[in-house]
Amino acid sequence: MSPLAKTKSYVQMRCPVCGNLMNRHAVKVIEPRSAKEASRVNTSLGGVVTEAHSCPACGKNAWRAG
Amino acid sequence: MEAVFINEETSMPANKPLSIPVILGTTRQGRMSVHPARFVHERLAGREGVITELIDIATVPLPVDGAGDQIKDPAFSAKMERADGMVLVIPEYNHSFPGLLKHVLDSCLEEYIHKAAGIVGVSAGAFGGARVIQNTLPVLRELGLMTIFTDVYFGSISKVFDESGKLLQPAFVERVDNFLDELIWMVITLRHGRERVDSDTTEGVEGTEGIEGMIGMAKGGAR
Numbered sequence: 235m236s237p238l239a240k241t242k243s244y245v246q247m248r249c250p251v252c253g254n255l256m257n258r259h260a261v262k263v264i265e266p267r268s269a270k271e272a273s274r275v276n277t278s279l280g281g282v283v284t285e286a287h288s289c290p291a292c293g294k295n296a297w298r299a300g
Numbered sequence: 301m302e303a304v305f306i307n308e309e310t311s312m313p314a315n316k317p318l319s320i321p322v323i324l325g326t327t328r329q330g331r332m333s334v335h336p337a338r339f340v341h342e343r344l345a346g347r348e349g350v351i352t353e354l355i356d357i358a359t360v361p362l363p364v365d366g367a368g369d370q371i372k373d374p375a376f377s378a379k380m381e382r383a384d385g386m387v388l389v390i391p392e393y394n395h396s397f398p399g400l401l402k403h404v405l406d407s408c409l410e411e412y413i414h415k416a417a418g419i420v421g422v423s424a425g426a427f428g429g430a431r432v433i434q435n436t437l438p439v440l441r442e443l444g445l446m447t448i449f450t451d452v453y454f455g456s457i458s459k460v461f462d463e464s465g466k467l468l469q470p471a472f473v474e475r476v477d478n479f480l481d482e483l484i485w486m487v488i489t490l491r492h493g494r495e496r497v498d499s500d501t502t503e504g505v506e507g508t509e510g511i512e513g514m515i516g517m518a519k520g521g522a523r
Contacts, residue, residue: 257494257495257496257497258498258500259413259414259494259495259497259498259499260414261499262410262412267370268369269370270372284410286410286413286414286494287511290495292316293316293384295381295411295413297410297493
């Protein structure tokens with residue numbers, strides 16, 4: 235399944251500022267920048283999957299491992 | 301355009317201004333790029349609904365023997381995280397951008413995703429930084445920034461500003477304002493997208509009903 239697709243287990247990120255549910259607007263594959271990230275490389279995509287999220291209420295931007 | 305139009309349907313209240321810093325992309329002493337940077341910052345600061353600041357990369361403390369998270373400056377990172385878009389004022393050095401600007405930009409990554417960037421080129425010669433702008437575009441794209449199609453070219457910079465920073469060519473007022481109009485449109489549009497349009501758009505999210513059908517058709521057509 236594509237990492238872009240939501241799964242039933244997908245949990246929306248909570249805004250660390252106001253607590254609202256955030257919108258996942260991007261899934262970007264990046265080069266690993268550390269040993270920790272290197273251990274999370276998605277071999278089929280060739281990099282580390284990172285999700286970018288924004289809060290519709292307060293505008294806070296955040297990200298997490300995909 | 302003196303006021304930023306903010307559509308209520310995008311849920312962007314007036315008390316949530318657009319954050320658009322201006323980055324001065326050189327550390328050299330005697331840099332003439334400081335004058336267009338201050339000028340663009342001043343024009344941007346006059347826009348209603350916009351907050352801005354001039355970020356001088358010479359003030360960003362970064363070691364040169366590391367990269368990314370290892371050396372990230374928390375203050376610069378926080379400014380990029382808060383930003384909705386940015387203006388990069390970049391002098392052309394040997395047809396390209398200053399290496400230290402690249403070093404500063406490379407210290408962040410996630411902070412830039414789906415944010416707007418406009419480029420102001422500066423050169424001592426006549427081309428106005430056209431070559432540095434072209435060479436910067438692929439870098440910004442890889443960082444996740446969305447570039448606009450309007451640039452400002454400050455060529456023969458010593459004829460545009462005097463040593464004190466006084467603007468000698470009034471035509472640049474309209475050129476910069478036109479550039480900022482386009483940038484602000486992109487900033488508003490991308491903020492709406494970040495906050496309202498999910499990357500898995502076939503699922504549909506609140507506020508995207510109007511485009512959901514179009515996206516569904518596009519995805520269906522590609523299968």
